[in-house]
Amino acid sequence: xxxxxxxxxxxxxxxxxxxxxxxxxxxxxxxxxxxxxxxxxxxxxxxxxxxxxxxxxxxxxxxxxxxxxxxxxxxxxxxxxxxxxxxxxxxxxxxxxxxxxxxxxxxxxxxxxxxxxxxxxxxxxxxxxxxxxxxxxxxxxxxxxxxxxxxxxxxxxxxxxxxxxxxxxxxxxxxxxxxxxxxxxxxxxxxxxxxxxxxxxxxxxxxxxxxxxxxxxxxxxxxxxxxxxxxxxxxxxxxxxxxxxxxxxxxxxxxxxxxxxxxxxxxxxxxxxxxxxxxxxxxxxxxxxxxxxxxxxxxxxxxxxxxxxxxxxxxxxxxxxxxxxxxxxxxxxxxxxxxxxxxxxxxxxxxxxxxxxxx
Amino acid sequence: xxxxxxxxxxxxxxxxxxxxxxxxxxxxxxxxxxxxxxxxxxxxxxxxxxxxxxxxxxxxxxxxxxxxxxxxxxxxxxxxxxxxxxxxxxxxxxxxxxxxxxxxxxxxxxxxxxxxxxxxxxxxxxxxxxxxxxxxxxxxxxxxxxxxxxxxxxxxxxxxxxxxxxxxxxxxxxxxxxxxxxxxxxxxxxxxxxxxxxxxxxxxxxxxxxxxxxxxxxxxxxxxxxxxxxxxxxxxxxxxxxxxxxxxxxxxxxxxxxxxxxxxxxxxxxxxxxxxxxxxxxxxxxxxxxxxxxxxxxxxxxxxxxxxxxxxxxxxxxxxxxxxxx
Numbered sequence: 001x002x003x004x005x006x007x008x009x010x011x012x013x014x015x016x017x018x019x020x021x022x023x024x025x026x027x028x029x030x031x032x033x034x035x036x037x038x039x040x041x042x043x044x045x046x047x048x049x050x051x052x053x054x055x056x057x058x059x060x061x062x063x064x065x066x067x068x069x070x071x072x073x074x075x076x077x078x079x080x081x082x083x084x085x086x087x088x089x090x091x092x093x094x095x096x097x098x099x100x101x102x103x104x105x106x107x108x109x110x111x112x113x114x115x116x117x118x119x120x121x122x123x124x125x126x127x128x129x130x131x132x133x134x135x136x137x138x139x140x141x142x143x144x145x146x147x148x149x150x151x152x153x154x155x156x157x158x159x160x161x162x163x164x165x166x167x168x169x170x171x172x173x174x175x176x177x178x179x180x181x182x183x184x185x186x187x188x189x190x191x192x193x194x195x196x197x198x199x200x201x202x203x204x205x206x207x208x209x210x211x212x213x214x215x216x217x218x219x220x221x222x223x224x225x226x227x228x229x230x231x232x233x234x235x236x237x238x239x240x241x242x243x244x245x246x247x248x249x250x251x252x253x254x255x256x257x258x259x260x261x262x263x264x265x266x267x268x269x270x271x272x273x274x275x276x277x278x279x280x281x282x283x284x285x286x287x288x289x290x291x292x293x294x295x296x297x298x299x300x301x302x303x304x305x306x307x308x309x310x311x312x313x314x315x316x317x318x319x320x321x322x323x324x325x326x327x328x329x330x331x332x333x334x335x336x337x338x339x340x341x342x343x344x345x346x347x348x349x350x351x352x353x354x355x356x357x358x359x
Numbered sequence: 360x361x362x363x364x365x366x367x368x369x370x371x372x373x374x375x376x377x378x379x380x381x382x383x384x385x386x387x388x389x390x391x392x393x394x395x396x397x398x399x400x401x402x403x404x405x406x407x408x409x410x411x412x413x414x415x416x417x418x419x420x421x422x423x424x425x426x427x428x429x430x431x432x433x434x435x436x437x438x439x440x441x442x443x444x445x446x447x448x449x450x451x452x453x454x455x456x457x458x459x460x461x462x463x464x465x466x467x468x469x470x471x472x473x474x475x476x477x478x479x480x481x482x483x484x485x486x487x488x489x490x491x492x493x494x495x496x497x498x499x500x501x502x503x504x505x506x507x508x509x510x511x512x513x514x515x516x517x518x519x520x521x522x523x524x525x526x527x528x529x530x531x532x533x534x535x536x537x538x539x540x541x542x543x544x545x546x547x548x549x550x551x552x553x554x555x556x557x558x559x560x561x562x563x564x565x566x567x568x569x570x571x572x573x574x575x576x577x578x579x580x581x582x583x584x585x586x587x588x589x590x591x592x593x594x595x596x597x598x599x600x601x602x603x604x605x606x607x608x609x610x611x612x613x614x615x616x617x618x619x620x621x622x623x624x625x626x627x628x629x630x631x632x633x634x635x636x637x638x639x640x641x642x643x644x645x646x647x648x649x650x651x652x653x654x655x656x657x658x659x660x661x662x663x664x665x666x667x668x669x670x671x672x673x674x675x676x677x678x679x680x681x682x683x684x685x
Contacts, residue, residue, distance in 0.1 A: 034493060060493060066523065071482040071516030078486020078500075081471055084493055101513070105476050106483065112681045114464040114472055115455025119684035150682060174684040249683075 009161075009191035016186040018160040019049045022167035023087065025196050027057050030085065033171055036063040036076060037089030037125075046089050047127070047186055047359070069095050073102035076122055077110065077176075085121045085171060091359075093126035093180065094137050107176040108151035119174040123167075128270065129183045130220070130318070131349040132357040135309035141270040141302070143218070144277045146178040147247040153177040153201055154247040156270075158222035160190035162245060165199030173201060182220040182270060183359070184351040202246045204254045210238030213328045214258040214265050216281050218244045221268035221300070221319070228324035237328055247277055252284040256292075259285055263294035264331045268324060273301040295331045300324060312344035320348075364576045366643045368414055372572045373638055374652050375410040376631045379430045381656045382439065385664065386429075386446065387608040394668075395446045397459030398475075402430035404570075404602035407630035408533050409434035411575025412501060412595075415583045421469045421487050422501045423480035426606075427533075428463050428473035431503045437465035439659065443667035451670040455677065471500075477538075478504065478511030481530070485517045488526035488592075499587050501529045507538035509553050510546055518560045518592065525591035529582050530557070532594070533569060535601040540616045557594030569597025570630040573637070600625035 013021070026033045034057075040046060041054035041062040054062040065072045069090070076086040090096045096103065103124065110120045129138040147154045153175055157163040163181070170177040199205075207222060208229050217225040222243045229239035240258045244250065259265050265285055267278040278299040285297060300319040308314050322340050329336060342348065350356070364372060383401050390399065402409065409430035413422070416435065424431040432442060438453060445452030446460050454462050461475040471487060474480055484502035491498050508514050509532060521528050534553055536543050547553070557564035563585050567578040575597060582593035602625075604611035612622060638644045 066516065066520055068513075068516030068520060070513045071485070071520060074479065074482025074513065074517070075486035075489055075520060078471075078483040078488070079490045079493065080486070081483070082487055082490025082494060084490050101476060101479055102482065106474065106479055110472070111684045113454060113458050113462050113474075115452070115457045116681035116684070117454065117464050117466055118472070121684075153683070 009193050011192060011194065012189045013160050013192040014186065015160045015163050015188045015190070016048045018164035018192045019167055019181065020051055021192070022164040022171070023050065023053060024056070026168060026171045027053065027061060029196065032083060033085045033087065034061040034063060035087045035089065036065055036072065037091070038065050038067060039091060040064055040089055046091055047183070050089065069098035070102055073099035073124070074106065077102060077107050077120055080120045080122045081118055087123040087125065087171060089125040091127055092138050093128050093142060094140055096124060096126050103152070103176070103178070104149050108149045111175065112151055120176050121174045122176045123170045123179050124176065125179045125181060127181050127183055129359065131184065131314070131351065131355070132359070133309040133311070133349065134307065136306040139307045143180050143247055144271050144275065147250070147277055147280070151176070152248055154180070155201060155245065156180045156182070156219040156247060157245065158185065158217070158219055158243050160188060160192045162199050162205070162243070164192055165197050166201065166245065168196060169198045169201050172198070177201070180219065184220050185223065187352060187354060188223065199245070202249045202251055204245050204251060205243045206240065206254060206258065207243045208239060208241035210240035210262070212238045212262055212264065213331055214240045214242060214255065214262045215268055215324060216242045216244060216255045216265065217268040218247070218277060219270050221270050224321050225268050225324055227321045228328065231321065231325050232328055235334070237332060237334070239328060244281070250280065252281070252288070255281060255285060256289050259289050260292045263292055265293065265297035266300060266324060266327050266331070267297065268300045268319065271301060272304050273299055274304050276301055298327050298331070300327060311347070311349040315342050315344060315346055315348045361571070361574050362577055363573050363641070364414070368576065369638055369643050372410045372414050372576065373634055373644065375414070375434055376406040376572065376634065377652055378656045379406045379409065379433050380631055381653070382433060382660055383429060385660050389664065390608040396448065397446060397461065398606050399446065399460040399608070400427040400606050401603045401608065402427055404625065404629070405533055405535060405599045406430050407572040407575050407634070408531065408569045408597045408599055409503070411572045412531055412579040414576055415580055416469070416499070416501065419469055420499045420501070421471050422503060423471045423484040424463070424473035424503045425477060425480055425505065425508065426461050426473070426475035427505065429460070432463045432465065432470055432473070435470050436468040437463065437470045438468070439663045440666045441465065443663045444670045447667045447670070448672065449667060449670035450673040450677070451666070456673045457681065478508040478513045480504070481508060481514050482517040485521045485526060485528055488521065488528035489524065491527050492524060497527055497587065497589070499527045499529065499583065501531060503531050503533065505538070506532060506534040506536070506543055506553060507546070508532070509556055515560070518557060518562065518594065521592040522560050522562050525589065527586045528592045529586050530592065530594045532596045534596050534598050537601065537605070539605045540614065542616070552596070554594060554596040562591060563593040566596040566598070569599035570628045570633065572630060572634045602626070
C-alpha cells in the first residue's frame with residue numbers, strides 16, 4: 001500500500017449487511033429509489049437484507065406486496081417509466097418465474113422495442129437457496145435463463161465488497177438488472193468500505209492470482225474456488241480465480257488473459273450443466289483462445305437433475321471444493337488424491353455451524 | 360337517460376372517431392401493397408370507446424394499450440405521421456421502426472406504450488399509477504385492454520393491488536365478444552358479466568354500450584372523476600364489436616364463427632353513423648361540416664402517408680442501438 005493508494009479497509013461486514021447498506025445508501029441519496037417485495041418490510045426483512053429500512057423510509061418506500069409476482073414486476077416497470085427506481089426482491093429465485101412475461105417480454109425489451117424512447121431502471125433481486133432441504137423449488141440457480149435474454153443485465157456478487165458495490169451500480173443503472181444472491185454467501189464476512197462506492201457492471205475480477213490453473217467462477221462457487229486455491233497452495237499449485245460477477249453483458253477478456261497464462265480452464269457455476277453459463281464461458285475461450293489451452297476445459301456445475309431435498313442425496317449433488325482441487329490436479333498431471341468419503345448423513349447441507357433452518 | 364356530451368366535445372368526438380376510421384381504412388388499402396410488413400390489428404367498429412374515454416384526458420395523463428391500439432393512440436393525441444412511419448418500419452416511426460403496429464408509443468402524448476402480450480400492460484399501467492402515489496402527483500392512468508385480458512391472472516393481480524392502494528387508475532375493457540375467433544361464452548361463464556369480476560375486487564365497476572360515444576363519455580367521466588379524486592381504481596366494460604378479422608385488413612365473414620345476423624346487427628350500430636345522425640338531429644353539426652371534417656382528415660392522412668413513405672429506413676447501425684439505455 002503506497003501513500004497515494006486507497007486506505008486499507010479494515011471494517012468487516014457480512015454479505016447481507018453489505019446488501020443492506022447499499023439499499024440504505026441508495027434510498028438516502030435518491031428519493032426515487034424504493035424497495036418492494038413480499039415481506040420486504042416484515043420482521044424477517046428478507047434474511048436481514050432490508051432490515052431497518054421501513055423504520056427509516058416508511059411503508060411507501062419499503063412496499064410490501066400481494067403474492068402476485070407477475071403483476072408486481074409489471075407494476076415495478078410502470079413505476080420505473082415514471083422515473084422511479086424500484087428494487088424488487090424475491091426471497092427465492094423460483095418466485096420470479098411467475099413474472100417471466102414481465103421480465104423477459106417486457107422489461108428486457110422495453111428500451112429496444114420502443115426505439116430508445118423510454119428506459120427501465122429496475123433491479124430484481126433473487127435469492128438462490130441451498131441446503132437444509134431447500135429441495136427442487138427453493139434452490140434453483142437459473143442465471144443462464146436470464147443471461148440468455150438480450151436487454152437484461154445479470155449480476156451475481158460473490159463477496160461482501162462486491163455485493164454492496166454491484167448493488168449500488170445496479171440501482172443506478174438505467175436498465176433492468178437481475179441481481180442474484182446466493183443464500184450461502186449471506187453470512188460471509190469481508191472488508192467493505194464505508195459510504196457509496198461502485199463496482200462497475202460488466203467487469204469480472206481476478207480474486208486470486210495464480211500461475212497454474214484458471215478457475216472462472218460464479219457466485220458461491222467463487223468462494224469454493226478460493227477454498228480450493230488455499231488447499232492446493234499447500235501442494236505448490238496456484239489457482240487463478242476469476243470471479244465472473246456479471247453474466248450479461250459478459251466480458252471474457254480477463255478469463256482469456258488468465259488462460260493465456262495458465263493454459264488450463266475450470267468453470268465453476270452454481271447452475272446446471274447443459275446449456276448453462278459455464279458452457280458459454282467455455283465456448284468463448286475455445287473460440288478465441290483454443291491455442292492457449294493445454295487440456296480440454298472442464299465444467300464443474302450441478303448435475304442435470306432437480307435438487308433433492310434429503311441430505312442423503314443432496315450430499316452428492318453439489319460440486320465440492322475437493323472436486324475443484326481434484327480437477328486442477330488432473331489437468332496438471334499431478335497424482336490424484338483419494339476422494340473424501342461422504343457419508344449419507346454428513347451435514348453438508350449447511351454453509352457453516354451458525355446456519356440453521358428453515359431457510 | 361344518457362346525458363349528451365357538450366357540443367364542443369361532441370364535435371371533437373365525432374372528428375376523433377372519423378379520423379381513426381379513415382386512418383384505418385387507409386391502412387387497409389395500403390396494406391395490400393405489402394409494404395407495411397407487421398401484424399396489424401384494426402379497431403374499425405370500436406372507435407367510440409377510445410374517443411369517449413380519451414375526450415376526458417389531459418395530454419399529460421397517461422394511457423397504455425395492447426395489440427389493438429391504433430384507436431387509443433390516435434384518440435390520446437399520438438402523432439399520426441410517426442404511427443404510419445412505424446407501420447412502414449421507418450426510422451421516423453414512433454418506435455424508430457423497432458416496434459411496428461403492435462408496439463406504438465408516444466410519451467409526449469401520454470401514450471406509455473402498447474404491447475401484444477394480452478394483459479401485460481395492465482400492471483404496467485397500474486405501476487404508472489403507483490408512481491403517482493409515490494411521487495405525490497395524482498396524475499391519472501387509463502389502461503385499455505380487451506375481454507380476453509380479463510381471463511389472465513395478471514388482470515386480477517393488478518386490480519387487487521390497485522384496489523389495496525386506491526391507485527388513480529381506470530381500467531377500460533373493450534368487450535368485443537371474441538378473443539381471436541373464440542367467443543366469450545366458450546371462455547367465460549354466461550351467467551357472469553365481465554364487470555362483475557371487478558366488483559369482486561371491490562372497485563367501482565360499470566358496464567355500458569361501447570358503440571355510443573355519449574354513453575362512453577358519460578360513464579368514463581364518472582369513473583375518471585372517481586379515480587382522479589382519490590376514490591381508487593375504476594373498471595369499465597364497454598360492449599362493442601370488431602368488424603374485421605382479428606389481425607389484418609380483411610373481412611372474415613366466410614370463416615363462419617360469427618352467429619348469423621350478429622355482424623349485421625352490429626354494423627347497424629356503427630358508432631360513427633350513430634353519432635353523426637344524432638349530432639345532425641341536434642343541430643350540433645351540419646352535413647357540410649362533416650364533409651369538411653372528412654376532407655381535412657383525408658389531407659392529414661395524405662400528408663402522413665407521404666411522410667412515412669418518404670422516410671428512410673433505419674440505418675444498419677441501429678440494429679444494435681437501444682440494447683441498453685445509457
